Amino acid sequence: MTSRVNRRALLSAAPAAAVPAVLATGAAAQTPAAPAVVTAPEVRWRLTSSFPRSTDILFGTAEAVARRVGELTDGKFRIQAFPGGEIAPALSALDAVQAGSIECAHTASYYYIGKDPALAFFTAVPFGLNARQNTAWLRFGGGQQLMDEMMREYNAVAFPCGDTGAQMGGWFRREIRTVEDVRGLKFRITGLAGQVFQKMGATPSVVPASDIYSSLERGTIDAAEFVGPHDDEKLGFARVAPNYYAPGFWEPGARLHFLANQAAYNALPAQYKFAIQAACAEADAEMVAKYDVANPQALRRLIAAGTQLRFWSRPILEAAWRATNEVMEEISGRNERFKRILEAQRRYRDEVYTWHRVSENSFDNFAFTASQTVR
Numbered sequence: 001m002t003s004r005v006n007r008r009a010l011l012s013a014a015p016a017a018a019v020p021a022v023l024a025t026g027a028a029a030q031t032p033a034a035p036a037v038v039t040a041p042e043v044r045w046r047l048t049s050s051f052p053r054s055t056d057i058l059f060g061t062a063e064a065v066a067r068r069v070g071e072l073t074d075g076k077f078r079i080q081a082f083p084g085g086e087i088a089p090a091l092s093a094l095d096a097v098q099a100g101s102i103e104c105a106h107t108a109s110y111y112y113i114g115k116d117p118a119l120a121f122f123t124a125v126p127f128g129l130n131a132r133q134n135t136a137w138l139r140f141g142g143g144q145q146l147m148d149e150m151m152r153e154y155n156a157v158a159f160p161c162g163d164t165g166a167q168m169g170g171w172f173r174r175e176i177r178t179v180e181d182v183r184g185l186k187f188r189i190t191g192l193a194g195q196v197f198q199k200m201g202a203t204p205s206v207v208p209a210s211d212i213y214s215s216l217e218r219g220t221i222d223a224a225e226f227v228g229p230h231d232d233e234k235l236g237f238a239r240v241a242p243n244y245y246a247p248g249f250w251e252p253g254a255r256l257h258f259l260a261n262q263a264a265y266n267a268l269p270a271q272y273k274f275a276i277q278a279a280c281a282e283a284d285a286e287m288v289a290k291y292d293v294a295n296p297q298a299l300r301r302l303i304a305a306g307t308q309l310r311f312w313s314r315p316i317l318e319a320a321w322r323a324t325n326e327v328m329e330e331i332s333g334r335n336e337r338f339k340r341i342l343e344a345q346r347r348y349r350d351e352v353y354t355w356h357r358v359s360e361n362s363f364d365n366f367a368f369t370a371s372q373t374v375r
Helices: 007-012 058-072 090-099 117-122 131-140 143-152 193-199 209-218 229-235 262-266 270-304 314-334 336-373
Strands: 043-049 077-082 104-107 156-163 170-172 186-188 203-205 243-246 255-261 308-311
Touching: 043 058, 043 090, 058 077, 058 104, 058 156, 058 255, 058 270, 090 104, 090 156, 090 255, 117 143, 117 336, 131 143, 131 156, 131 255, 131 336, 143 156, 143 336, 156 262, 156 270, 193 203, 193 314, 209 229, 229 270, 255 262, 255 270, 270 308, 314 336
Parallel strands: 043 077, 043 104, 186 203, 243 308
Antiparallel strands: 104 255, 156 255, 170 243
C-alpha cells in the first residue's frame, strides 16, 4: 500500500536555514527573540510530458504528480502538466529541461540514447530487468546513483516516476513467423531495441505516440510497439495492424522519470523538494498497479473485437538474444560508461534471475496454468 505524506507535517518542516540565529550579545541577548515567520513562496512550474493526453495512465501520472505537489504545499507550489508536443516536442523533453526553457518533464530516458546510449539502462534494455527488479536496482542496487551521475551532465535531477511493467511486442500488419520475416520490416520501436532489430534485418524508426496510428495507416511503417493493451486500445492500433505480439522482450519493465532542471530544483525550499520526491514515489508505485488492473480488461476487449494475439517463436527470441548481446558488446567497445553500467546491471540481473527462477518463476509456471486447468 502506498503511504501518503501529510502536507501539514511537510510544510511545518521548514528548513533550519530559514530560522535566523540570535547573534546579539549583552543585555539584548538575554531577551528572547520573536519567532521567525517563514512564508512559503508561490512557485509555478510547467511540466512537459512525452505522452499524449489520451494515454490516461502515462500522461495521467504527470498530472497526478502535479496535483500531489499542490496538495502537499497547500497550493503554494503549482505544476501545470502539458502533453507531448504542446509546449515542447514529445521526444525533446530532456532538451527543454536541460536548457531551462521548461522546469520539469515526465519522460523515458531511452528516448535520448542519441546523446548517450547509456541512458537506455534507466528505462529498459532488451532482456533486462522487470519492474520489480528495476525498482530494487535503482533503490538499493546502485542504479539511481549511476543515473544521477549522468543527469548532472544534462543540468537535470531525476526521480523514478512510474513503470509500465512488461510491455507487449507490438502491432504488425502481417504475421511474423520466422526470423526471415523480420528482414525489411519497417518497425516503430524505441531504445536499444531498434539496434537489435536492425541487426536482425529490420528498419527501425522512432515515431511519437501521437503519430503512430497515421504512420501505420499510410504504410509508412509496417509495425509499431508502444506499451500494452490499455494504451494501445485507446490509440486504435488494432484497426490498422491486427497482429498483436508478445512479449515485448526489449521492455520487460519500462521505468519513467520526473526530470527537473537542476538550477530550478536547487532554488526550491526544502519542503518543496520533499513534495516532489514524495509525489514521485507515490506515482512510481501506483503506475504498474494501474496497468495490472487495466491491461487484462483491455486485452480481453481487443481479442473479442478481432485482434490476433500471437507469440514470438523461440527461434526469433533466440536470434534477438544473440543480437542483443552483439549490440551491447559493440557499444561497450566504444563507450566506457556504457560498459561500466552494463557490467553493473548484469551482475545484479544474473543474481536476481537466479533467485526469481527459484521463487517467482517456479510459482508462476504452476499457478498460471493451474488456474485454467486444475479443478
